[in-house]
Amino acid sequence: MKQGMTRRQMAQRVARDIPAGAYVNLGIGLPVTVLDHFKPEDEIVVHSENGILGMRALLEGEAADPDMSNAAKLPVNIRAGGSFFHHADSFAMMRGGHLDFCILGGYEVSEHGDLANWSLGQKNVATAVGGAMDLAVGAKAVYVLMEHVTREGRPRIVSQCSLPLTGRRVVKRVYTDLAVIDVRPQGLVVIDMLEGVDEQTLEACTGADLRFELKRALP
Amino acid sequence: MINKILDSAAEAVADIADGSCILVSGFGLAGQPGELLDALYAQGASELTVVCNNSGSRDIGLARLIRAGRVRKLLASYPRGAESDAFESAYAQGRIEYECIPQGTLAERLRAAGAGLGGFLTPTGYGTELAAGKETRVIDGVGYVFEQPLHGDYALVQAHVADRWGNLLYRKAARNFGPIMCMAAKVSIVQVAEVATLGELNPESIVTPGIFVQRVVVNAAAAQERRA
Numbered sequence: 001m002k003q004g005m006t007r008r009q010m011a012q013r014v015a016r017d018i019p020a021g022a023y024v025n026l027g028i029g030l031p032v033t034v035l036d037h038f039k040p041e042d043e044i045v046v047h048s049e050n051g052i053l054g055m056r057a058l059l060e061g062e063a064a065d066p067d068m069s070n071a072a073k074l075p076v077n078i079r080a081g082g083s084f085f086h087h088a089d090s091f092a093m094m095r096g097g098h099l100d101f102c103i104l105g106g107y108e109v110s111e112h113g114d115l116a117n118w119s120l121g122q123k124n125v126a127t128a129v130g131g132a133m134d135l136a137v138g139a140k141a142v143y144v145l146m147e148h149v150t151r152e153g154r155p156r157i158v159s160q161c162s163l164p165l166t167g168r169r170v171v172k173r174v175y176t177d178l179a180v181i182d183v184r185p186q187g188l189v190v191i192d193m194l195e196g197v198d199e200q201t202l203e204a205c206t207g208a209d210l211r212f213e214l215k216r217a218l219p
Numbered sequence: 220m221i222n223k224i225l226d227s228a229a230e231a232v233a234d235i236a237d238g239s240c241i242l243v244s245g246f247g248l249a250g251q252p253g254e255l256l257d258a259l260y261a262q263g264a265s266e267l268t269v270v271c272n273n274s275g276s277r278d279i280g281l282a283r284l285i286r287a288g289r290v291r292k293l294l295a296s297y298p299r300g301a302e303s304d305a306f307e308s309a310y311a312q313g314r315i316e317y318e319c320i321p322q323g324t325l326a327e328r329l330r331a332a333g334a335g336l337g338g339f340l341t342p343t344g345y346g347t348e349l350a351a352g353k354e355t356r357v358i359d360g361v362g363y364v365f366e367q368p369l370h371g372d373y374a375l376v377q378a379h380v381a382d383r384w385g386n387l388l389y390r391k392a393a394r395n396f397g398p399i400m401c402m403a404a405k406v407s408i409v410q411v412a413e414v415a416t417l418g419e420l421n422p423e424s425i426v427t428p429g430i431f432v433q434r435v436v437v438n439a440a441a442a443q444e445r446r447a
Contacts (some may be wrong), residue, residue: 049322050246051392065247067391073247073300084391086398086426087272088330091323095343119348126310127319129349130297134323137342168346168362182395 004148004177012037013176014145019046025049025094025135027104027117028072031145034103046079047099049131053091054065054082072130078170091131095138102139106146106174111185111208113171115144116163129166136167139211148176148205155207157181157188178202181210189213204205223385224414224435228258231408231434233374235264237289242329242371242400243271245293250393252377254410254438256280257374265289270329270371272322272396274298274306278292285309293371296322321349324366326399332368333402333431340365376406378427381411382418385432386425394426401431408434 003014007030015037018024025047026032035057038044046055049071056079061215062074078084093099103203108116118132136142143185149155157174179202180192190212193202223323225231232255235241241259247249256275260283267290274295275282282305284290293315298306311317320328321343331339340363344350354365374395379390389397401407409432 048392050249051395065391067250067393069247069249069392073249078391084389084394086394087322087326087396088399089324095323095341124311126298126307126317128295128297128299129319129321131322133321133347133349134343137345165347 006177010145011177013180014143016060017143018101020044022100023047023053023093023098025099025102025139027102027132027135028130029105031103031105032070032072032074034145043081045081047090047093048076049090049094051085051087052076052078052082053085054079055094056082062095086215091134094131094134096179097138097140099139100137101141101143103143103145104135106156106171107163108156108158109144109146109171109174109183110161111157111159111183111188113169114161114173115142115166115171116161117144118166119164122186128154132166135169137165141172142170144171144174146174146176148178155205159209178205191215221429222383223384223429223432224381224437228254228410228436228438229261231255231436232258232262232373232375235259235262237264238266238268239264239372240270240370242374242376242396242404243269244374244376244395244397244400246272246392246395248276249391250377250389250395250397251275251280252375252410253280254375254436255375255408256284260284260287260289263301266291268292268294270294270325270369270400271353272296272325273300274303275301276302278305282306285315288314290315292316292318294318294320294325296320296325319349325369326396328366328369329396329399329403332370333364336368338365338367369403371400371404372406374407375401376401376407376409378409378411380413380415380420380430381409381435382415382420382429383435384417385409385427385429385435386420387427387429388420388424388431389413389426398427398431401427406433407431408436410436410438412438
C-alpha cells in the first residue's frame with residue numbers, strides 16, 4: 001500500500017484548514033501538535049480544557065511553569081490576549097458551542113459521524129474519559145485526526161463503531177494520512193486524497209462506503 | 220473580626236471524620252493542595268469518598284492516601300497516567316470503588332451543588348455507556364442526560380493569595396477546580412502561598428469571594444519556593 005503522510009504532515013494539513021481568528025481546542029496526542037503549525041499572526045486562539053484561552057507552545061529555552069500545562073499536563077505558556085478561567089467555565093465554552101473547531105484523535109469514526117476515542121473496552125481497567133465526551137459535543141465543527149488504518153491494518157473508518165462511543169453523530173470531518181473525508185447526512189465524501197492514492201486503494205482500506213468529490217491533492 | 224486564617228494545616232483538617240466526602244482541587248499537580256493532603260494523611264481519617272479530576276501522582280498527596288487504603292471511593296474523570304500506580308493497583312485489586320465522570324459533567328455537578336440546583340441536562344455522554352441507566356431527554360432533536368449535583372463535606376483547595384475574609388486569587392491554570400469546589404463543599408479549606416491584608420485585593424479581580432471559604436492555611440514552603 002502507498003505510504004501515507006507522516007504525522008507531522010497530517011498535523012500540517014489540518015492546520016491549513018483552520019482560519020485566522022478561530023477558537024480551537026486541540027485534543028491530547030497528535031492533535032495538540034497542530035499548534036506548531038499555526039502562525040502567530042493568524043491569531044488562532046487555542047483553548048485548553050484546564051482553563052486557558054490563548055495557549056501557545058514554549059519558546060526555545062523558555063522555563064516550564066508547573067501551573068501552566070496543557071490537557072496532557074505538558075508545559076505550555078499563554079500569549080498576549082489570553083485568559084485563565086475555572087473548569088465550569090472552561091467546559092461551558094465546549095458544550096455551549098463557543099469553540100469553532102475541536103480537533104480530536106480517534107480510534108474509530110463511523111459513517112454517521114459516531115466517534116470512539118476514549119476506551120478500548122478492556123475489562124478490569126479503570127476507564128478514564130477526561131474531557132473527551134465534552135469535547136465531542138458542542139464545538140461548531142469536530143474534526144478527527146487519525147491514521148487511516150490500525151497498526152494491524154484494520155480500517156478505522158467503519159460503517160459502525162465496535163468500540164465504546166465517545167459521542168453519537170458528532171464528527172464533521174476526518175483527516176487521515178491518506179485522505180480528508182467529510183461526514184455528511186448522505187454518507188462519507190472524500191474531498192482530498194494523497195497524490196498517488198487511487199479510489200480503489202482508499203476503498204480497500206475503509207470499512208464504509210465512500211463517494212468522491214476531490215478538490216485537490218494532499219499534502 | 221472575621222479571621223479565617225488558621226495557624227496550621229493540621230488544625231484546619233482536624234475535624235474531618237471517617238467516611239467524609241472530600242473534594243480535592245487540581246489538574247495533575249497544578250492546583251493540588253499538597254500540604255492539606257499531607258495533613259489529612261497524618262490526621263488518620265479513613266473510609267473517605269474523594270472527588271478529584273485525577274488520582275494523584277507517585278506516592279504523594281492523594282496517591283499516598285489511596286495507597287494507604289484510606290479512600291473507599293474515588294469519583295474522577297481521568298485517574299490514569301504514568302504516575303498513577305497507587306490508584307490503578309488499588310483498582311485492579313478491588314480495594315477501591317470508582318465512578319468515571321466526564322470532566323465537564325464533574326465540573327458542572329460541583330457547580331450545580333454550589334449554586335443550589337437540583338441537577339441539569341447535558342448533551343455530554345448521551346448515547347454512551349457512561350449514560351447507561353440515567354434519565355435522558357430529547358429537546359429540539361438533541362439528546363441530553365440528567366446529572367445530579369455533587370456535594371462535598373469538605374473541599375481541600377490550593378489557591379495563590381487569600382485575605383483574612385477568605386477572598387481568593389489563583390495562579391495561572393492552577394485555578395481549575397478550585398472555585399467550584401469551594402462553592403460545592405460545606406467546609407472549604409484553602410492553602411495559599413501568600414496572604415494579603417484586608418482591602419489589598421482589588422474587588423474587581425477577586426476570583427472566589429470569601430463567602431465560599433471557611434478556613435485558610437498559609438503554606439510557607441510554597442511561598443518560599445515561588446520566591447526562589
